[in-house]
Amino acid sequence: MEFSIKQSSPEKQRSGCVVVGVYEEGKLSPAAQLIDKAAAHQLSGLITRGDMNCKSASTLLLHELPGVTAERVLLVGLGKASELDSKTIVEILRAIFAALNATAAKDAALYIIDEGVGKDAEWVIKQAVFAAAEQAFRADGMKSKPAKAATLKHITFATLDKPAAALKNAVDQAAATAHGMELAKTLGNLPGNICTPTYLAAKALALGKAHKSIKTTVLEEKDMQKLGMGSFLSVTRGSDQPAKLITLEYHGTDKKHKPVVLVGKGITFDSGGISLKPGAEMDEMKYDMCGAASVLGTLQAIAEMGLKLNVVGVIPACENLPSGTATKPGDIVTSMSGQTIEILNTDAEGRLILCDALTYSAKFKPDTVIDIATLTGACVIALGHVASGLFSNEDQLAQELLKAGEQTHDRAWQLPLWEDYQPLLDSNFADMQNIGGRAGGTITAACFLSRFTKDYRWAHLDIAGTAWKSGKEKGSTGRPVPLLTQYLVNRANSK
């Protein structure tokens, strides 16, 4: 799918479909007024007759209007202007693309930013690109007969006045972000027997091949042994698949600038290990590498943008399986940091691979480190499937990430990292234990990680509730690629 932006008159625009909005009060948007005038007031006529209720996200498709060059006109209801909040705008955009995808139109011109859907044109453009890409995405690549690709190939954001350079930029950035989400979704949806740690490493190497600005390195288990990553290695002990520690270094600016390091949990299947999970929905633990996938997607997005910033991706990847060699509850391991960990539950494995990856990240002399992980079921209980959980040891960083989430509608919500929770990790036998009990499970998981991130500015995103959808709509969401990419764009702009 391609996206562009240009100035043009709606009635003269050559296109498979021109999309214009109309408010519930019957008020036509400026572009709709021009179409109405050219088409002998057919739009106002049908609204007066009641053929279009103009409620938000309602649509009416019209063919071959006289005086209009485009093959079709899609009228989209905007509801009441005073009720156009972010949720409604996203619903309207989804309705537009559902209606367009039901036609044979190969391209469409959307008049939705000149006093169209809502006020903040940049925000609307981003959400429109995400909605278009979401509906064009196919998750059936492993079916013997995949459905055919979407016919709609090109979206033009059309404006009545000359579009500002900032809007052009927003289109390109949103498109690159959507491509990154697509990569994250494709990887996330792949089953554990295909998307192994070796597969993830191959994808990371391929990303390095595709972009001169990315250098990929893959460490093997023997290398991790030398580095003293006893915690990470304890998780992979039960698996026959070799663990990988993948790093991708993106150089977008002078090497003297300290990088942002993104650390993504890459458990390609989480059975729970000896602390085996119950069987129901265990298949969804193929998604336990979505943190890793979001790091790859974000790096691809910023490389496509050519962002002037240095960013490193660090991905600890392995499987968590039970076997005769697997780690047992009660086992004590020594992490790369030297701190010892009593493993009371082998299903709390994410923190065990992340802690060594976080210690390792210090080698890049980071400005900021952000880890992204499908870390706790408790996060799903706390925040549902709407917001990712956010923790940070510096409030300004938390604010910047929250803002990036708002800007992309890929929202996060901050939870506390107070010292008061730390004693829940006390162990009689080691420096700490790897679980803190049922109460505040998301917070104690973050507290565990905080013990390995004292030397730098750090944030943690728990994406257990947001990385994929269950049930009929089962599939990876590509989150939080939009949040991370926007954060990095903001950082590059502030320099």
Ligand code: BES
């Ligand atoms: N990958 C899971 C977290 C998870 C579970 C995400 C369900 C999404 C849905 C993680 O490794 C895990 O198993 N966490 C345990 C921790 C517990 C043993 C302290 C959990 O959340 O149950």
Ligand code: MN
């Ligand atoms: Mn687990």
Ligand code: ZN
């Ligand atoms: Zn897990």
